[in-house]
Amino acid sequence: MQGAVICARALAVAEVCRHLLGRYRGIWAMAWRILLACAALVLVYSIVAARHFWELALLAGDRGMELSIAAVVVAVLLFARYYDVQASAADRSLAVGFCLYSCFCVLNNTILEHYLHRYGALWNLLGMLAFLASLLLWTWALRKPQTEIVPEETLLSPVIYQTVAPQVNLRLRSLNDQLSKIWKPEVTRQ
Amino acid sequence: MSLTLILFFSFVAILLLALGWAVWEPRQRRKLEADPRSLEERGQRHATYLPQIRQALAPADYDFLSKREAPRELRRRVRRERLGVALAYLAALRGDFQSLLRMARVIAVLSPKVAAVHEFERLRLTAKFAWRYQMIRWKLLTGLAPMAQLAGLSDLVSGLSVRMETAMNELGERAAAAAELASSINRRGLDVV
Numbered sequence: 001m002q003g004a005v006i007c008a009r010a011l012a013v014a015e016v017c018r019h020l021l022g023r024y025r026g027i028w029a030m031a032w033r034i035l036l037a038c039a040a041l042v043l044v045y046s047i048v049a050a051r052h053f054w055e056l057a058l059l060a061g062d063r064g065m066e067l068s069i070a071a072v073v074v075a076v077l078l079f080a081r082y083y084d085v086q087a088s089a090a091d092r093s094l095a096v097g098f099c100l101y102s103c104f105c106v107l108n109n110t111i112l113e114h115y116l117h118r119y120g121a122l123w124n125l126l127g128m129l130a131f132l133a134s135l136l137l138w139t140w141a142l143r144k145p146q147t148e149i150v151p152e153e154t155l156l157s158p159v160i161y162q163t164v165a166p167q168v169n170l171r172l173r174s175l176n177d178q179l180s181k182i183w184k185p186e187v188t189r190q
Numbered sequence: 191m192s193l194t195l196i197l198f199f200s201f202v203a204i205l206l207l208a209l210g211w212a213v214w215e216p217r218q219r220r221k222l223e224a225d226p227r228s229l230e231e232r233g234q235r236h237a238t239y240l241p242q243i244r245q246a247l248a249p250a251d252y253d254f255l256s257k258r259e260a261p262r263e264l265r266r267r268v269r270r271e272r273l274g275v276a277l278a279y280l281a282a283l284r285g286d287f288q289s290l291l292r293m294a295r296v297i298a299v300l301s302p303k304v305a306a307v308h309e310f311e312r313l314r315l316t317a318k319f320a321w322r323y324q325m326i327r328w329k330l331l332t333g334l335a336p337m338a339q340l341a342g343l344s345d346l347v348s349g350l351s352v353r354m355e356t357a358m359n360e361l362g363e364r365a366a367a368a369a370e371l372a373s374s375i376n377r378r379g380l381d382v383v
Contacts, residue, residue, distance in 0.1 A: 024299050024300070025302045025303075026298065026299075026300075026301040026302050026303050026304035027298065027299055027304055029303065029304065030304045030305075030306045030309065033306075034306070045201070046198075049193075049194060049197040049198065050194060063198070067198075067201065067202075070202070070205050071205060073209070074205050074208045074209050074212060077209065077212035077213060078208065078211075078212045080212070081211075081212050082295070082313075083295055083298065083299050084292075084295065084296075084299070085299065092213060096209065096213060099205070099209055103202045103205060103206060106198055106201075106202055107198070107199065107202055110194065110195055110198040110199070111195075113194070114192065114194075114195065158301060158302050158303045160297060160301065161297055161298060161301035161303065161304060161305075162303075162305075164294065164297055165294065165297070165298065165305065165308040165309075165312075166308060168290065168291075168294045168312065169308055169311045169312055169315065171290075172287075172290075172291075172312065172315040172316075172319070173311075173315060
């Protein structure tokens with residue numbers, strides 16, 4: 001049951017990501033692959049970092065999924081910031097809610113793993129509170145009906161990017177080389 | 191505290207910090223501008239003052255003052271004022287660099303196909319530039335950097351501005367031509383596939 005709920009949440013996060021970046025076809029095509037790779041890496045990290053006991057396997061899996069969800073949300077918001085993509089307040093609040101809830105689950109599960117018997121009741125209570133807080137945030141984000149349909153952006157010809165991007169990078173590289181010459185003048189003198 | 195606790199707590203702390211930074215929007219941060227002309231204008235501003243900057247950075251005046259055995263105070267004042275000019279120039283270069291980067295990002299956002307290699311390369315170069323910029327600034331402030339070498343930088347940034355301007359002009363011409371072609375086909379009632 002818990003697995004189904006986490007999978008549903010992961011799908012909801014994927015939908016938020018698509019909603020944030022999907023309008024920009026090129027960026028989205030690159031972003032979803034990076035986000036997926038990021039999620040997989042974080043999952044591997046959490047498996048490697050976890051204590052390896054069979055009785056804690058479910059807990060570790062649950063935590064790994066939660067950590068991946070949180071990492072994906074942060075990564076997509078970083079993408080949006082880097083590319084100056086305007087995210088609606090509702091999308092942002094939903095994403096933040098998902099991230100905070102997942103982060104809290106990770107912390108809660110990590111503590112539970114260490115103090116399984118003493119922490120059980122408190123773990124339940126805190127989990128419930130975190131869920132209610134996130135629910136409150138999502139309700140606030142969606143308090144108004146979301147009827148707006150965002151059309152896909154008018155995109156440029158692919159040739160323009162293919163021509164301009166390498167040129168820009170080449171120039172930036174040269175500029176960096178010049179900076180390094182200023183930083184190390186002895187190299188210039190040679 | 192066990193290693194597992196430390197690993198997970200620190201990871202979550204990093205995530206929360208990154209989340210805060212991603213969501214936080216400084217007041218002066220401008221919104222994405224659809225019109226790229228404003229970006230071009232910024233790039234051109236720096237190129238306009240290039241001869242004056244070059245003159246200010248030339249070592250000839252220092253040599254002249256030394257030969258004429260000018261008072262120490264005067265030489266110091268000249269050096270101080272030129273340091274100010276060099277720093278302002280460096281800041282202008284950074285402004286140009288950033289506006290060009292922004293333009294590149296706008297092009298990337300509006301392109302139907304984006305290569306991850308180029309994007310990561312630009313990210314890497316940006317980080318490198320930011321680091322070196324700060325280092326050179328400190329070097330200038332402590333009087334360790336030769337000011338004359340700064341002149342070479344402006345050529346690169348100006349060159350990039352000109353290239354970007356050309357690319358933007360080409361972009362506009364192509365878009366206009368495509369629109370013209372599409373409308374003429376539509377007028378003839380042909381089906382575009």
